[in-house]
Amino acid sequence: MTAVEAEPGRHDDEADEPGWEVDPDDEWGVAVITTVGRQLRLRREAAGLRVPDFGRAVGYGEDMIYKIEAGKRIPRQEFLARADEVLGAGGLLSAAWEDVKKVRYPKKVRALAKLEAQAVEIGIYESHSVHGLLQTPEHAKALFEAMQPPYSSDEVERMVAARVARASVFDRSPAPALSFVLEEAALRRPIGGRMVQRRQLERLLEVGRLRNVMLQVMPLDCESHSGMDGRIELLKFADGTAVGRSDGAFCGRPTTELKHLRVLELRYATIRAQALSPRETLTFIGQLLGET
Template identity: 60%
Template sequence: MGEGVDDAGWDVEPGDDIEPVVQAVGRLLKVCRQSAGVSITELAEAVGYGEDMIRKIERGVRIPRPEFLDSADTFLKAQGHLRAFREDMRKARYPKKVRELAELEGRAVELLFYSNHNIHGLLQTPEYARALLEMRQPVRSQNMVERGIAARMARKAVFEREPTPTLSFVLEQVTLERPYGGRMVLRKQLEHLLEVGKLRHVTLQIMPTDCEENPGASGLVEVLKFADGTAIGRSDGAFNGRPVSNPKDLRILELRYGMIRSQALPPGKSRDFIEKALGRL
């Protein structure tokens, strides 16, 4: 049995709409391998991955890494047929909910976020994201943690999109002070916030704890606006936390976010606030 690397991908979630594509890639891999007269053992040794993992891919229960498809395509002389699924498998590696969220964020021209318990996912460093995911209850498997981190980091592509979207973040002061993962993790996270805050299309504001009024007391607020004039939003404290898209409900969320933003520190003072929090670590 060839040892190789076992993690060439993650198991597909049963019932996920990406499952038929993963199964098709598995069948294609098997056809290409058999047509080339190559055994699973030979393929495993050639590409450096475990035999059990390759069997799972061929059965359609394991999502292959894009790099695996590259190596297998070259070795099996598949003429690009396996490599053609690179992008599909890259997206498939992230949980369905994350794929759907990333698709919405990828279309939005304006994104509004208010976070009250921790730094928003789009602003998190890998270390900070790991700390959050590892403290969840019930405990997640290491595979689920790694998958969650990778998915969260992939969503950051929204900052580099063209045309550039407008992003507005309001963070509670306490999110700058809770040392999730330890002081060094928090320090690196605050340094990252300062870097992101320099981007011209990003507005970053802090809501001080001593603010006597805060419309965000009932929970997070998120609103994504699209180029066609439509939008989608949600809030912990409205509509039972469900996403809404009708103008009347969205108006409520936009009004709430507008009040939160008006009562938070302006961007310049917020940057000073973050620098002072960093200096105390």
């Protein structure tokens, strides 16, 4: 890989890392990125620029240029914008971001985000951590960096970006009805350090005050707890259909069967009844924030 001088404002480790690896099992993603890479190569060649010269012009290494042109690397928005400017593409390369951004996250994450974007009601019980929809970027990063075997910095960045993007569910209009039950232990654990914990608690207070959100905490001293089998997720849609999943039921697989959904709904309703009320929860989180 040829080292090049990074552009002003760009971190050194970003100079040769302008994108993410393409999942070979993601057929749609491969097709999109291959097409973008081919267009980039054709325009570069038409401009009479060799890869080393083009790399220096856009501020990225040769190896990354080859990977993007071969459809093996997902380019970032700023890379496409810079390439468009250098090659005089008149905005066509920059416009490719509209397609690229749809496949920049892993296939499974895109499928989940699609369901969340369509749901009119979402119910979540999270048994061991703050749920992904509620996580701050710093909290999510700390969680991914703690996993074993360790992810690369590139993988962590991609997963954090995907998780943060899912939070757009809070900005939908009309807004879906959202309910969350979190464990007290997860809020007390200082993932990423005290400052990260404080920002995460502040985020929970922000979300918990939204009119379409019901946020509850399951206290540690609860003597009866119906969520010991693990996480529960319930998503309901405008056409009356629903999908649910639980770590401790139906082999942990998503289910749309009515009898299975009734079991999950019963468990979730019981957990909510056992947890602190939304008002009590906001008071509790505020007190916990004062202790950190």
